[in-house]
Amino acid sequence: MLNAEEKQFIIKICKLYYFESWTQEKIAVKYGISRPAVSKLLQKARDEGIVEIVIHDERPEAGELEKELEAAFALKQAVVVPTRDLNEDLIYSTVGKAAAQFVLRTMKQAERIGVSWGTTLHCAVKEFPFEKKDHVKIIPLVGGMGNDKTEIHSNQIAYELSKKLGAKCESLYAPAVVETEELKNQLVQLPHIASVLEEGKQIDLALVGIGNPFALSTMEQIGYLTADVLQELKAMDAVADINSRFIDKNGALCRHPINNKVIGMELEQLRSVKTVIGIAVGSHKIDSILAALKGNYLHVLITDEETASGLSARLREQPSHSKLSMEESP
Structure with missing residues (x-):
């Protein structure tokens, strides 16, 4: 039984968490306790x-x-998270919580989990509870992106998820995109990089984000996408990136040199993974998500209600959209 003082302390924590939407990390800092203690x-x-x-x-x-x-x-x-009337931060955290719970239910048979990069994946990993899954190994699916926004890089997401699960973790010590295809070919032959890329081919479950290169693009903000490259990609009908590789509105890989300079899992390899979970938020990603779906890269889609409504409206505009299954994809 809780005494009165313990009960009042727990009530204070609950009010911050449920009424004021404080994160468990913020509550832990306020009261000088650990994150696992707050969770308990x-x-x-x-x-x-x-x-x-x-x-x-x-x-x-x-x-x-x-x-x-x-x-x-x-x-x-498909997991459509009700987010109506929520502000942007709460939308990301709410979708993140739903994604975390879904992944926990799905990963029971998984031994190797691959993770891509992005804000939505970062939010999902933040919402994972601490659960002991020491039989699991987390593998980054694409290289890093310099010193900016390191919290959303594949390596960091893999590391943070491994801490939540008490799991093993690999790191891919290479840039996501290098200057030349020749340099890429040299780097992927280095023993450690080659071994991590090989482990990526053996994952049971993949968590990937879906980016829009022309709207709120992290790759553009960091400097990977110049104005010239963006113009070239637009001319090729590029609408999305998955694992830092660009696809057109039909889901086909764009024939742009940048796709040959990426250090990470190939999209054809992604198609061979048993379960691929795509997590994406925001109406600016409607065309990007549609491309990923048309390309049959995903088995599961997790998104917010507004974005799902936009996808539905777009489908009604295009009644002849593909219904190909993953097995039927080219």
């Missing part, structure tokens, strides 16, 4: 009946959107 206290609150979580799902829209996307693209599952 939140669970204690539920066990003791201090907190009761009731879900009133009065909007069938999310479920209908999920069914529509699953049918349109032969997905194993």
Whole structure:
């Protein structure tokens, strides 16, 4: 039984977490305790009946959107997270929580998990609870991107996820994109880089983000995409990047030299992974997500409600969209 002082302390933590949307890390800093301790206290609150979580799902829209996307693209599952009326930060954290819970349920049989990079993946990993999965190994699927925004790099996401799961972790000590194809070919032959890339081919589960090179592009902000390259990609109908490789509106790999300079998993290799989970947020990514779906790179899509509604509207505009399954992809 909790004494009165312990109960009041737990209530304070719960109010910060549930009412004010503080992260567990922020609460831990405020009270000088560890993140796992905060997680345990939140669970204690539920066990003791201090907190009761009731879900009133009065909007069938999310479920209908999920069914529509699953049918349109032969997905194993679509997860549409209700996010109406939430601000941008809360949308990312809410989708991140849903993604974390989905991955935890899905990864029971996985021994090797590959991770790409991006803001949404970073948010998902932040929302993972601490669970012991010491049989698992986390492998980055693409190289790093310099010293900017290191928290969303594949290596860092792999490391943070491995800490949450008590798992082993590899690091891919190479840039995501190098200056020349010749340099790329030299680097991928280095023993450590070659071994990590080889492990990437053996993953059971992949978590990937989907980028739009022309809107809020991290690759452009960091400097990988110059104005000339962007113009060339636009001329090729490029609308998305997965694992730092660019695809056109139909999901085909663009024939641009930049795709030959990437150090990381090839998209054809991604298609051979048993379960690929794509996580993407924002209406600016509607065309990008559609391209990834048309290219049959994903088995599962996790997104927010507004973006899913935009995908649905776009499908109605294009009644002849493909329904190819992963097995039917070229």
